[in-house]
Amino acid sequence: MNNFGQLPPTRRPTIMYLKWRKRNDGSLKSSGTAFIGEVIKLWSSPLWMGVDGIQDYVNMLLHSIFFLGHIHQASLLPNAFFESPELWNKLTRRFPQAFHNYKDPPHQTPFSILLTLAVRIYGHEDQIKYFLQRFLKALTLPTRRKGESNYTHYYTLEATVIAVCYNETNGVKYYGASLSCRGEREKNFMINWSCLHVWHDYVSYAVLSFRHDEQGNGIRFPVTVKCSAFYRNPQTNFYEDRRPCKNCGDLFSLSNPEMDRNDFPYGNCAETECLSKLIFNDQDVLSKMILGSYYTREKLNGLRQMAANALEHGLKA
Ligand SMILES: [Zn+2]
Structure with a gap:
């Protein structure tokens, strides 16, 4: 990095x-x-x-x-x-x-x-x-x-894309925006910072495992969770439906993701923010999350330390 x-x-x-x-x-x-x-x-x-x-x-x-x-x-x-x-x-x-x-x-x-x-x-x-x-x-x-x-x-x-998700059992909607900062360094900084201080541990784990580990390890939401994303068409100024990107398919097992890799780093997407809010606020979702097969608390702590090191490096520069 x-x-x-x-x-x-x-x-x-x-x-x-x-x-x-x-x-x-x-x-x-x-x-x-x-x-x-x-x-x-x-x-x-x-x-x-x-x-x-x-x-x-x-x-x-x-x-x-x-x-x-x-x-x-x-x-x-x-x-x-x-x-x-x-x-x-x-x-x-x-x-x-x-x-x-x-x-x-x-x-x-x-x-x-x-x-x-x-x-x-x-x-x-x-x-x-x-x-x-x-x-x-x-x-x-x-x-x-x-x-x-x-x-x-x-x-x-x-933010190029906004996303909304909810648990069908109660219908409460949670919103998120893709990172509205430009530049590789800025995005990397905000993603590492968010993994350490903002997003739910499960979301942070998925993001960090794809960023810092050779073997990415996504998480899976219960089937009652629905998530949609929207992209503002600059020509019409209307929001249009957008399929989950490949990153979101990897991280969160969202259905029907794009198959082509995009230029954005893991954690950049709007889905990251709204799904993190959902886990924080919905006990039913939290209790039914399926974590990656390699997930352990120690593994998460190790990944968090890598993010902290990257941040410390960054702030000294
Ligand atoms: Zn995405």
Whole structure:
């Protein structure tokens, strides 16, 4: 695995990569600025103002964006995300923690926090999707270029895919977003961090076993668990059904997965987050989980130590 903050020593930047860097220079700065601007606009709306604990959500959103700026290849300070000194002044007074603690890793990427808030405010799946579509449209960011590889995407802070899962016995839905950060180092960092501090141990075990062990060892959910994923089509701005990718087939034994391998690391997918929430909250699912045949507590601890080592390396870089 790469050291966090450094290019892999054996890989020289290609001309394609350098072109991509040039085209997307400043994209996190502009998309982060737009994201914050839209959040602040909504924060002063009656609907958001009525949400209990809304200050905490806005604080988490700011903190998460600032952290991604901090770990970005061309590191950004929190003030890089503000075009207006008045807004910067106002927010530093209202949310001092976000500005002081921005070097501490957050528990969720910005889009995941936005999704959590949307679930809280709107509740219904269609309304949640509609809110996210409108939010993203309001950012007026460049659309993704069809046919280009993942690494040529502009840094939009959008989660490419959202997922929802539930246990048929009670129907309570849990939502997740794919990691809304770009870059191999950033993704590796957030995945290792989430395995150690955010996701349920069973999900962490599956992810870590595929990341750090030669023999990946997936987990299986009871048949009453249903999981769906949706991809926002940038041309139509609507969410469309998406089959589970090969990674999710490996990790969670989801049915009918794609057979082609994708470019994303294990743990990047939206399914990881929603399935972890389901295990945490549903005792029936927890008690019926089928763990990989190699699973032991010692094995999990060993994998967690590998993730911790990778993180420690990363933070020193
Ligand atoms: Zn997947």
